[in-house]
Amino acid sequence: MVKKKLIYLDNAATSFPKPEQVYQKMDHCMRNIGANPGRSGHRMAIKADEMVYNTRETIKKLFNISNSENIIFTSNATIALNLGIKGVLQKGDEVISSSIEHNSVFRPLMQLIKKGVRVKFIPCSEDGFLDPDDVEKAVTDKTKLIIVNHASNVTGNITPIKEIGKIAKRSGAIFFIDAAQTAGNISIDVKRDYIDMLACSGHKSLLGPQGTGILYVRPGIELNTIIEGGTGSSSESENQPELLPDKLESGTLNTVGIVGLGAGVDFILKTGLDKIRNRKVFLTIKLLKGLENLNGIKIYGPGDAGKIVPIVSFNINSIDPSEVGYLLDERFGIMTRVGLHCSPLAHKTIGSFPKGTVRVSLGYFNTEGDIDYLINSLKNILKTKA
Numbered sequence: 001m002v003k004k005k006l007i008y009l010d011n012a013a014t015s016f017p018k019p020e021q022v023y024q025k026m027d028h029c030m031r032n033i034g035a036n037p038g039r040s041g042h043r044m045a046i047k048a049d050e051m052v053y054n055t056r057e058t059i060k061k062l063f064n065i066s067n068s069e070n071i072i073f074t075s076n077a078t079i080a081l082n083l084g085i086k087g088v089l090q091k092g093d094e095v096i097s098s099s100i101e102h103n104s105v106f107r108p109l110m111q112l113i114k115k116g117v118r119v120k121f122i123p124c125s126e127d128g129f130l131d132p133d134d135v136e137k138a139v140t141d142k143t144k145l146i147i148v149n150h151a152s153n154v155t156g157n158i159t160p161i162k163e164i165g166k167i168a169k170r171s172g173a174i175f176f177i178d179a180a181q182t183a184g185n186i187s188i189d190v191k192r193d194y195i196d197m198l199a200c201s202g203h204k205s206l207l208g209p210q211g212t213g214i215l216y217v218r219p220g221i222e223l224n225t226i227i228e229g230g231t232g233s234s235s236e237s238e239n240q241p242e243l244l245p246d247k248l249e250s251g252t253l254n255t256v257g258i259v260g261l262g263a264g265v266d267f268i269l270k271t272g273l274d275k276i277r278n279r280k281v282f283l284t285i286k287l288l289k290g291l292e293n294l295n296g297i298k299i300y301g302p303g304d305a306g307k308i309v310p311i312v313s314f315n316i317n318s319i320d321p322s323e324v325g326y327l328l329d330e331r332f333g334i335m336t337r338v339g340l341h342c343s344p345l346a347h348k349t350i351g352s353f354p355k356g357t358v359r360v361s362l363g364y365f366n367t368e369g370d371i372d373y374l375i376n377s378l379k380n381i382l383k384t385k386a
């Protein structure tokens with residue numbers, strides 16, 4: 001088979017391509033606005049400030065957030081998770097998490113263990129499913145925080161956050177979700193789902209550019225800061241301002257990125273999340289069917305498009321996943337991600353540690369043809385490697 005074109009199936013790492021309006025809005029901002037928001041009082045700075053504000057308002061709608069000041073811009077989900085986790089937890093606190101967490105939750109928690117925080121990682125099923133009953137059993141009166149992955153970046157499995165949110169509310173613990181793989185993929189409503197804090201990337205299914213991320217903090221939750229500095233507000237004070245978003249947004253913002261993120265979220269709102277979800281479920285069903293028909297394939301996770309975001313991990317025969325990924329790229333121009341996906345815990349849970357899996361993650365702009373091409377390419381690899 002001859003390499004035809006590039007097929008991008010790595011949307012869980014970062015989405016590509018972005019909607020056209022993202023490129024246009026960023027280009028316009030870079031060329032015409034360019035100033036620092038929230039700092040100087042001149043008209044260009046005011047315009048930049050307005051554009052950042054507009055993105056906050058757009059994101060507010062997507063997650064049913066009451067006040068846009070409670071949305072903090074970060075450079076990715078990792079920074080948002082660190083700000084939230086380290087802003088809440090102190091020596092002697094207890095936190096509940098799970099065995100499918102990404103390193104951006106796992107490593108900060110491991111670091112905090114060294115500082116006297118007690119962490120319980122609840123084991124998930126072999127499918128990567130976190131059972132709310134197991135969370136409930138682990139809660140004690142010392143539980144300060146419950147932090148869970150809303151959907152695994154390895155199996156795509158969606159966690160029943162509303163059930164876990166209710167448990168957190170009953171116990172008085174803060175409920176924090178890692179929505180890196182769900183924001184822009186499935187419906188999230190911070191009120192309906194009892195979410196106190198949410199962290200996500202802007203560059204994955206929210207369709208913004210790299211260098212963007214979000215932290216939402218419910219009104220009433222006071223985070224300690226881990227970064228202090230210039231905010232353009234209360235500059236006479238030697239202390240960090242208490243008001244959000246300034247308290248958690250020190251330093252110059254990524255205005256161009258934030259504008260691109262606003263355009264991505266605007267695309268989602270205008271297209272409709274249901275339409276986006278239905279399209280991705282449709283493509284995932286086709287992907288799963290195609291993979292299931294291959295000889296010697298092992299698919300990880302529930303294998304049900306309705307229970308996952310459009311992420312499918314698999315291995316074929318005894319071929320090393322890194323070799324499959326290499327051949328897909330080299331021979332066929334198909335981009336997947338192989339290995340541990342920064343989630344060794346999840347791979348230990350599903351039994352694919354240490355080699356990991358081949359991961360295919362679909363985006364709204366993928367086509368049925370992309371999936372046919374992938375399946376034919378895998379058949380070809382199987383033939384030549386058998």
Ligand SMILES: Cc1ncc(COP(=O)(O)O)c(C=O)c1O
Pocket residue numbers: 012013075076077078079102104149151152153178180181200201202213
């Ligand atoms: C579940 C999950 N959490 C957190 C992250 C970290 O996201 P970012 O790269 O935006 O920091 C990722 C990235 O793949 C992820 O999949």
